[in-house]
Amino acid sequence: AVALSVLLTCCAAQTLDVDGDKIVEVLTRLANFSDHENPAVTRILFTPNDMLARKFVKDLMREANLVIREDPMGNIFGRWEGSDPTAPVVLTGSHTDAIPQAGMYDGTVGVIGAIEAVAALQRAGFRPARPLEVLMFSSEEPTRFGLSCSGSRALAGALREEELEGRRDAEGRHYLQVANEVGYGAASTSQLLATSRLPPGAVAHFVELHIEQGPLLEREGVSIGVVTAIAAPSALEVVFAGEGGHAGGQLMPDRNDAGLAGAELALAVEAAVLATGAADTVGTTGTFEVAPGAVNSVPREARLGIDIRDIDGPRRDGVVAAVLAAAQEIAEKRKVRLSSRVLNQDPPATCHPDIVEAVAGAAQQLGLASRRLVSRAYHDALFMARVAPTGMIFIPCRNGWSHRPDEFASPADIANGVRVLALTLARLAGGEWAKSEL
Amino acid sequence: AVALSVLLTCCAAQTLDVDGDKIVEVLTRLANFSDHENPAVTRILFTPNDMLARKFVKDLMREANLVIREDPMGNIFGRWEGSDPTAPVVLTGSHTDAIPQAGMYDGTVGVIGAIEAVAALQRAGFRPARPLEVLMFSSEEPTRFGLSCSGSRALAGALREEELEGRRDAEGRHYLQVANEVGYGAASTSQLLATSRLPPGAVAHFVELHIEQGPLLEREGVSIGVVTAIAAPSALEVVFAGEGGHAGGQLMPDRNDAGLAGAELALAVEAAVLATGAADTVGTTGTFEVAPGAVNSVPREARLGIDIRDIDGPRRDGVVAAVLAAAQEIAEKRKVRLSSRVLNQDPPATCHPDIVEAVAGAAQQLGLASRRLVSRAYHDALFMARVAPTGMIFIPCRNGWSHRPDEFASPADIANGVRVLALTLARLAGGEWAKSEL
Numbered sequence: 001a002v003a004l005s006v007l008l009t010c011c012a013a014q015t016l017d018v019d020g021d022k023i024v025e026v027l028t029r030l031a032n033f034s035d036h037e038n039p040a041v042t043r044i045l046f047t048p049n050d051m052l053a054r055k056f057v058k059d060l061m062r063e064a065n066l067v068i069r070e071d072p073m074g075n076i077f078g079r080w081e082g083s084d085p086t087a088p089v090v091l092t093g094s095h096t097d098a099i100p101q102a103g104m105y106d107g108t109v110g111v112i113g114a115i116e117a118v119a120a121l122q123r124a125g126f127r128p129a130r131p132l133e134v135l136m137f138s139s140e141e142p143t144r145f146g147l148s149c150s151g152s153r154a155l156a157g158a159l160r161e162e163e164l165e166g167r168r169d170a171e172g173r174h175y176l177q178v179a180n181e182v183g184y185g186a187a188s189t190s191q192l193l194a195t196s197r198l199p200p201g202a203v204a205h206f207v208e209l210h211i212e213q214g215p216l217l218e219r220e221g222v223s224i225g226v227v228t229a230i231a232a233p234s235a236l237e238v239v240f241a242g243e244g245g246h247a248g249g250q251l252m253p254d255r256n257d258a259g260l261a262g263a264e265l266a267l268a269v270e271a272a273v274l275a276t277g278a279a280d281t282v283g284t285t286g287t288f289e290v291a292p293g294a295v296n297s298v299p300r301e302a303r304l305g306i307d308i309r310d311i312d313g314p315r316r317d318g319v320v321a322a323v324l325a326a327a328q329e330i331a332e333k334r335k336v337r338l339s340s341r342v343l344n345q346d347p348p349a350t351c352h353p354d355i356v357e358a359v360a361g362a363a364q365q366l367g368l369a370s371r372r373l374v375s376r377a378y379h380d381a382l383f384m385a386r387v388a389p390t391g392m393i394f395i396p397c398r399n400g401w402s403h404r405p406d407e408f409a410s411p412a413d414i415a416n417g418v419r420v421l422a423l424t425l426a427r428l429a430g431g432e433w434a435k436s437e438l
Numbered sequence: 439a440v441a442l443s444v445l446l447t448c449c450a451a452q453t454l455d456v457d458g459d460k461i462v463e464v465l466t467r468l469a470n471f472s473d474h475e476n477p478a479v480t481r482i483l484f485t486p487n488d489m490l491a492r493k494f495v496k497d498l499m500r501e502a503n504l505v506i507r508e509d510p511m512g513n514i515f516g517r518w519e520g521s522d523p524t525a526p527v528v529l530t531g532s533h534t535d536a537i538p539q540a541g542m543y544d545g546t547v548g549v550i551g552a553i554e555a556v557a558a559l560q561r562a563g564f565r566p567a568r569p570l571e572v573l574m575f576s577s578e579e580p581t582r583f584g585l586s587c588s589g590s591r592a593l594a595g596a597l598r599e600e601e602l603e604g605r606r607d608a609e610g611r612h613y614l615q616v617a618n619e620v621g622y623g624a625a626s627t628s629q630l631l632a633t634s635r636l637p638p639g640a641v642a643h644f645v646e647l648h649i650e651q652g653p654l655l656e657r658e659g660v661s662i663g664v665v666t667a668i669a670a671p672s673a674l675e676v677v678f679a680g681e682g683g684h685a686g687g688q689l690m691p692d693r694n695d696a697g698l699a700g701a702e703l704a705l706a707v708e709a710a711v712l713a714t715g716a717a718d719t720v721g722t723t724g725t726f727e728v729a730p731g732a733v734n735s736v737p738r739e740a741r742l743g744i745d746i747r748d749i750d751g752p753r754r755d756g757v758v759a760a761v762l763a764a765a766q767e768i769a770e771k772r773k774v775r776l777s778s779r780v781l782n783q784d785p786p787a788t789c790h791p792d793i794v795e796a797v798a799g800a801a802q803q804l805g806l807a808s809r810r811l812v813s814r815a816y817h818d819a820l821f822m823a824r825v826a827p828t829g830m831i832f833i834p835c836r837n838g839w840s841h842r843p844d845e846f847a848s849p850a851d852i853a854n855g856v857r858v859l860a861l862t863l864a865r866l867a868g869g870e871w872a873k874s875e876l
């Protein structure tokens with residue numbers, strides 16, 4: 001039966017009808033829902049443009065004959081019923097939110113691409129045994145609440161009530177409040193999380209299609225990345241506070257300039273990362289805010305957001321510890337007060353061998369070059385891996401660029417990724433191809 | 439006649455009735471017009487709170503029987519006519535605008551205090567020979583247009599049309615536009631400047647009362663600072679631009695992180711200042727903005743506002759040159775693009791000996807300890823010195839703090855400053871004290 005199924009899939013694959021230009025056209029329409037003018041895309045959780053993007057995605061799901069379900073966190077599911085409706089579901093999806101002035105491919109390729117993969121399977125006459133669901137995760141990006149992957153953390157039961165309640169947006173509001181205002185939400189944060197959590201055993205497999213956000217595939221001219229592990233990210237917030245003062249009146253020996261403490265720490269982050277000597281260790285001071293922020297005022301406060309990642313958990317934790325120690329030293333030397341918080345320090349995830357095999361096999365079947373690699377970027381797959389066998393499919397993106405307006409993936413590469421995703425889903429769900437395709 | 443006049447002033451001084459608590463009460467009411475909650479004061483040019491503060495000042499001027507005149511830049515004059523109305527005027531004043539989250543004494547003491555000095559002279563029966571005018575300068579602080587002392591520059595004819603037109607606020611609007619919207623302004627920037635400029639010879643003397651914004655007077659227990667020179671400030675804007683990228687996906691060797699270039703430059707500013715070995719050299723990176731400003735994004739741009747001051751012009755220019763050279767080196771090393779602008783590099787000003795003598799004499803007459811000192815902070819007096827003999831009176835402020843919510847000057851010190859200002863104005867204007875005071 002296994003051999004027959006592979007044979008059927010093999011033949012059907014030749015006829016999988018996926019149009020890269022059409023997908024890019026859909027992605028371009030989606031990019032219009034943005035707080036900045038295209039090509040920059042800014043789409044923050046539960047803002048008007050995020051809500052418009054959600055409607056756009058649901059309309060596409062309906063066109064693909066998917067049955068829509070939304071959970072209180074704002075995760076959106078589109079279900080293609082299987083011939084065995086009680087079987088655990090094969091899930092695929094990604095996110096459509098975007099950090100300020102990002103691009104139009106990060107996340108969106110894995111949502112629009114998943115809908116297109118399902119549509120291509122339908123056109124090819126495939127009928128899944130297990131149910132197939134396309135998922136748009138809520139708030140993969142940390143922009144609004146400082147917490148990435150809020151939706152997938154909740155699905156995986158990896159989000160504690162106190163953690164979510166401790167987060168507020170720039171207006172001082174909670175996830176629960178803003179979720180309720182846009183029509184999601186629940187009576188309490190506790191109910192929000194309990195209702196969103198996936199029941200044990202509900203998911204047979206999870207697979208996510210995504211742009212690489214790194215340079216390897218493009219450099220090597222390889223179409224498909226088969227992800228074997230997802231790097232472990234950590235985020236820190238460090239605040240230095242000094243006395244401030246007038247930039248003219250306060251003499252240099254009388255100063256405790258919080259901005260200079262921040263500058264030293266940003267450089268210390270870089271030094272601590274380079275000190276590991278490992279190519280896989282990266283560290284970034286992505287936010288750097290000084291107050292009061294006037295040219296003629298000595299900074300009274302500096303607030304830094306620091307991101308440290310590695311595929312090796314303990315090595316990453318060593319860098320986190322080195323950065324915190326440097327912050328302490330700098331604070332003492334510059335006589336500023338220090339407060340620091342580890343916002344998250346999640347463990348890395350390993351992709352499931354069954355899915356690694358399914359993806360690699362699908363690429364091979366389509367005649368596409370593939371290579372195994374590690375994801376250094378954060379993904380919802382990191383949390384889905386806690387509750388289901390998980391894998392990821394990467395496609396090349398120009399120069400490895402991401403989180404910037406000129407982020408780019410070619411229509412041909414996107415189409416290849418969608419074909420590989422479609423065949424992977426067919427392999428994982430099992431099922432039948434139309435007789436006519438034989 | 440000179441001897442008699444001094445004698446008369448001497449006797450009247452004993453009866454100068456100035457109530458420090460009452461002045462602080464007025465300053466506290468003024469502090470309410472703020473975009474941040476008190477004790478923080480934020481009052482930006484031509485915002486609703488600035489307009490309310492202007493009305494408040496004009497009402498006080500009217501209560502003191504001053505005749506109000508406003509110019510197109512928004513400078514407000516309150517005139518006490520002299521017995522010789524055609525004589526050049528004796529001017530005194532300061533500003534009421536405040537940078538974000540500043541305090542309630544910077545500038546305001548020299549406006550409210552000047553009105554109170556005039557009122558005290560009136561109560562003492564003084565009648566000036568030369569006209570006396572109290573002046574509230576428009577936009578001493580650079581917050582809105584990046585240009586400090588806009589009002590006094592215009593009065594002194596030290597503001598070029600292209601320079602003012604080249605400045606835009608955060609909403610991309612010009613001084614002319616916002617001035618017109620609130621009821622100041624003119625048909626063109628050229629007309630705005632021509633109409634605001636003081637006619638040659640119009641001002642006999644200018645004197646400004648201000649908190650020290652430095653620690654010397656408080657440390658030495660001296661009530662009155664007699665300012666002999668005003669330090670020469672320079673402001674730079676430096677922008678580094680790199681490629682940005684994803685904080686997880688972009689490996690360290692592939693980065694050109696603009697934020698780290700900015701961090702290095704902020705530290706280079708400090709190093710260049712300390713390298714002069716002179717206590718009078720100060721340098722500050724007061725603003726530091728990174729874009730896109732997301733924790734998971736490598737900074738694509740860093741924008742720094744740098745302030746460098748010295749009482750020695752050439753030494754300050756040496757620091758400016760060293761900072762610009764450091765920026766160049768950093769840009770090359772980190773492979774980021776650099777653009778830098780010198781926003782201003784004004785020459786220092788020397789106070790006029792006549793006013794230095796008048797202030798020191800007034801303090802002595804009142805039995806107050808005084809010392810000569812240099813102003814390291816920027817003041818409108820810097821520009822008034824270009825068109826009239828100019829001087830400044832400093833009073834102590836707690837810890838030398840300024841530009842912060844806990845900026846503080848005591849009611850007794852404020853009252854002393856106002857008494858010295860009143861006697862100085864009487865000396866400079868000439869005139870008669872009421873017979874009853876003899």
Ligand SMILES: [Mn+2]
Pocket residue numbers: 099106141403
């Ligand atoms: Mn992203």
Ligand SMILES: [Mn+2]
Pocket residue numbers: 095106107140210378379
């Ligand atoms: Mn993503």
Ligand SMILES: [Mn+2]
Pocket residue numbers: 537544579841
């Ligand atoms: Mn100031």
Ligand SMILES: [Mn+2]
Pocket residue numbers: 533544545578648816817
């Ligand atoms: Mn001032």
